[in-house]
Amino acid sequence: MTATIKSNLPVFVVIMPLFVAFVLPTFARRIRLVEGLVTATTALGFLGAGYLASLILIQNGNPINYSLGGWSAPWGIEIQVSNLSCFFLLMVAGVSLPIALFAADNMTHEVGGPQQTTRFYALYLLLGGALAGMAVTSDLFNVFVLVEVATLSCCGLVSSSNHPWASEAAFNYLILATLGSALILGGIGFLYIITGHLNMEFASHELNRVWQGYPHVVWIAASFLLVGFGVKSALFPLHVWLPDAHSAAPSPASAILSGLAVKGYAICLIKVLYNVFGIALIQDFGIHRILTLLGMIAIIAGSVFALTQDKLKRRLAFSTVAQVGYIFLGLGLANSQSLTGMLFHMASHAVIKSGLFLAAGAIIATTGKNRISEMAGVGRKMPITMAVFTICSVSLVGIPLFSGFVGKWHLLLGSLEAGNRLAQAVIIVGSVLCAAYLFPIIRVAYFEPTPVADCRDPGLPQMIALIMLAAWVIILGVVPGPFLELAKRAAIDLLVMK
Amino acid sequence: MGFTAVDYGTMVMLLILVVASLAMYFIKDLLHAVIVYGAYTLIMALVWLQMNTPDIAITEAAAGIAMTVLMMVVISRTARKED
Amino acid sequence: MKTLLDSLMVNYPYFAAMILFIIGAFTVLTRSNLFKKLIGINIMESAIFLMFIAAGNIRGGAVPILDKANPKALYINPLPSALMLTGIVVSVSVTAFALALIIKLYQFYGTTDARRIAELKKEVASR
Amino acid sequence: MTDLVLALASGAAGGILIALMPRAGDRLRNIVALIFSAAGTLFSWRVAGAVFAGRTIRISGEIAGLAWSLHPDPLGAVFGLIVSTLWLFAGVYSFGYMAEEQKQRTYYTYFLLAFSVTLGVAFSGNLLALYLFYELLTFATYPLVIHERNSEAMKAGSKYIIYSLSGAGAILIAIIIVYSWTGNLDFTGGPLLADCGLRPGLGWVLALFVAGFGVKAAIMPLHRWLPAAMCAPTPVSALLHAVAVVYSGVYGIVRVVYSVFGHELAGQLHLSHILPWVAAFTILVGVIIATQQDVLKRRLAYHTVSQLSYILLGAFTLHPWGLAGAICHMISYSTLKVTLFFGAGIIAKGTGKVRVSEMSGVGWQLPRTMAAFGIASLGMIGMLPLNTFWSKYYLMRGSVAMGKWQLALVLIASGLINAFCFIPTVVAAFAEKGEQPVLEKGSAMGLMLAPTLLLAGIALLIGLWPGLVWPGVDAVVNWFF
């Protein structure tokens, strides 16, 4: 039995949340059972991811290949648990567990009764499963299908909100995301037409053999994929859907959308760019320069837009736009340090942004205020919530001892290695701007004189979730140990041509 | 170039598809646009039949009709004319 | 230009697919009616499907269903077709969800025009 | 080792303890604050004693795979001594000054936390730890800056945060570059970059470091947060914006020039021939602007800007005499400036007068205060019986020895302008004798007055027997040369 589970673990990590999601709607009347199932599933997923990661670390980064249905690579679909997958799996599981805890018994005012809440959880698990699938997949078309599952469940999560604007946000998101999917499918199509393979390894091998015959096609495929994944992961000029969607969604949904979903698409882009095109092609075609430039623009513009927002969740949403810029910047600098930094920043931002959104959700739920200027004195009434918010903000700015610093450190080292002075300056300016848009919230919450009427810290599960996220932030900042090791190895893996 | 009759037939159908898609852009009455969409999916199914993939043709025909029906349902519940 | 057109004529299904794709994108981006946006999305997706299907086809090939009488026929590549089966399902799902959202939006705002909805939203926000 | 940990921990522990007792009375809170500041002071003296005795104290570890260490050397020990001693004085002064203020709990919490963090800056033995404490200092002192909670204070606070974080960003880039060159950030084993030799980009690194630390050290184009931050309570202004925070910037620059680059490598850079002139510019312009200010605390703030650059000037001479002058000035200036601020605070509390133009006759109301103020003003000129004379002497000697005798002239000129800056105030304060009552009464006033007078006395004492501080200065100079 255990041997079966062990040998099938790569696929179980993906399908377990999905299976639970299938049966959830039939338990709608027993909401406690639903919550328990969801939490147990995410916890199990975390265990599974941790086991896989330890396995990978022990066997020195050798990937585990798993052929679905027993059909080997060019014919069947193969999933590959590599360093990158383990890193992302751990990140997904580690963040979705506290979010599930936070959602427990807390969704009524934002989503509705038990049936709606059950559907919300089902969508949540579907998104989790799709993200896990993205982490391990090594098949181009499978990427597209997973992206679609993730997109639809994201939109569903957004539209689950009772908020009247949620539907509009969800519609815009859906349309733009589907446009993105069509572009992604187009890009995959071009790659398939010239290589005849869908498995990433085979496609990469073939592509590097034949690309001289089709320079324009490679260009178009790359730009289709870039724009497609760019829309989905809210790269700056294509981010227009994000602020509405992430601020209208229920708070746990915002947390997972900003924290994980956006990163899932980024991981897919990383896989497609580095595992299919390969670093040599990226540099030949100058794609990395475009990525760097877009990343820098996103950092500055996202931060500046965030500064002008007064609504708490919108400000956090724009902050996500800025932080996605760091991911693309690290992706574009294309050396092992910057990729390490990018991956680590991805993880730390996932934790941080989830913490920020959950804390914001708790504040908005208890005070009923969603404007920053109305939040005076929240810090005294909700000490733990606000403490978590503060820890996350400080970490996002990038102070040592917190997780944000580690990522930025490696990103800076990477930009130094790439000889890109401007990137360094932008990273620093981004940090300062980040402080400029996050600290006013803390200042208002702690130091403004007039207190809000009546509010207190949320219930026990919510508190556990918040404290868990804060603990992640500090653990990642002080002893990232194996996690950083995974990121480093993943970065090196990406740069090695297979 | 050695085009056969099948090729020319396909070309004509593709041309119809382009025309239909342009029509859908310009038609103001949404119900009409949806009807054109139904025709579009059917012709698309025919094109795929020409391309030796009857499975996809059947599926597209069924899915296209299903989508058309759903769209009509929704139009019956919302506004019919484009503002 | 001449050679470009020639190659485009050889690749006419791809050519048509890309034209449809662009028309679909244009519809999505410029039409403010939600239905039109939805139709545009569908056009785009079917254009990509067309591209895939055309890629798998062989002119004069056989339908990829094993003919016991003639097992050595020139069968076309079945893979793109299989992929597009999934693609069609995806596009149906997206359409269904978008339609649901349109109904919801109509219930809220009484219109299916994106620009009008944005205006109404701004009015509500300013009030 | 234990002493080091205790010195750092006592402030933090006290701050947390105060934060955790919301309903404690003022007296109890004051006692706790006093005990913990005294403990911090005691242990940092013990650390300094051990360092001067030549023992090595070192704690090291790793954050996220990067090594950090606490390893006080003579320079750090001197800085730690200054900070801890003055913190004790400022604490006592606060008990009087803050007696009737609101939000004392927040004040003392962050007061003690900032103490810890500043000692951390002093004792850090590696660039990462230095950076960490330097960043934390910003956050620990921010609530003190916005203590008044009015819009002016909030604006000042935002300015402070943005300036400090930008500076820290510049430092981070520089640290990254150093790290990528050496793979090591520990500066206790001799100059960090000594093995690298002269290489392109070195000047940029120095410029980044100087700009980064220069924000807190208030080098002239980067000084604007300092006058704005003067809206904080007086003990905070005295301690943070005349000593602790700004000194952490100055200390950082000295540290970088001598411990990261080393005087030999720094001497080979073109930049180090420009930096003394930047400092000289700041000295002159700062003090000239100071004479234009009417609000006493603002005048003191610009004066601080000017005086900090004395230290930098000494450091940038890259000459043993100059460094000796810088260290001397660090010690002597801090005592005098805190005296001046304490005096200004007493005037504001006692009479409600904050403007220089209103101060005629104040001297007879607050005779002892104004006496101390007068002594400190004289010290700012650099008159003989006061400790600043010696520091200026070494600074001039250092500049001449370095071959830039013009800098000595700048120092003399600034001394003269300094005279214009404060002496007229003191004279006016004693000029007009009215029927005003003497206000120096009561326990609160006593708590404020005692540290003021004591500091003025210490300044005089050091001036008369410079041998009191000379071993420390000597140790620092020997450490680096």
Next chain:
Amino acid sequence: MKLRTLPILFILLLAAYVVLVAVAELPPYGMSGNPVQNQVSEGYIENAWEETGVLNMITAIVLDYRAYDTMFETIVLFTAVLAVIITLKTTEKEGGGK
């Protein structure tokens, strides 16, 4: 045709040109020697019937070789249904919807 649409039209026409240049470069349509008709497709055609036991190769691929994709396809449908219901059924009947 409103003025607002002109820039978008311009950009899309530009994109169309670039895409068409790429399309012209693709392997010619409908040839049996194209990269797509490689060992993968041959493998399916030759082995599908004995490896899966069905005549229709597309079904063989959909439900056996790439059944994992198809599972996700059904999941997409499931997700869509959930999303539709969560959007439209905001009011809940008592007793779990009879």
Next chain:
Amino acid sequence: MRDFILKRVAALLLPFIQMYGLYVILHGHVSPGGSFAGGIVVGLAFIAFTTIYGLERGRAKVPEKVTTLVESYGTLWYGMMGMVGVFKGAPFLANKMAGIDLGELGALSSGGLIGLIGLGVGIRVASTMITLFFTMMEEEP
């Protein structure tokens, strides 16, 4: 009772349409078509029934409870078919590898699990179409 002819014709035709849909589902592995197309056809038959006979009678034929169950367990069915492979010691979704008898080529029962999976998917798709239709038709109170 408004449209007698329509109702009669529907009553005659709809069973055949459903039969056709089931045929397409069941014969997906030997002839063109498949579970998805067939499922849609079956679903469309129900939709036509509802449009002709009215929402209430349509709902009575396929209650919401049934669709919910089919949705959930129909999707789970696929996963369970995949787990058959796992239980037999083969990878997830294995068919021949799991040692399942593939049957005679071209017969309705050929293909091992493929037929079963297809049947499940087909019914599920039909239920999906019905659910979508009813959800969009039913007015919110």
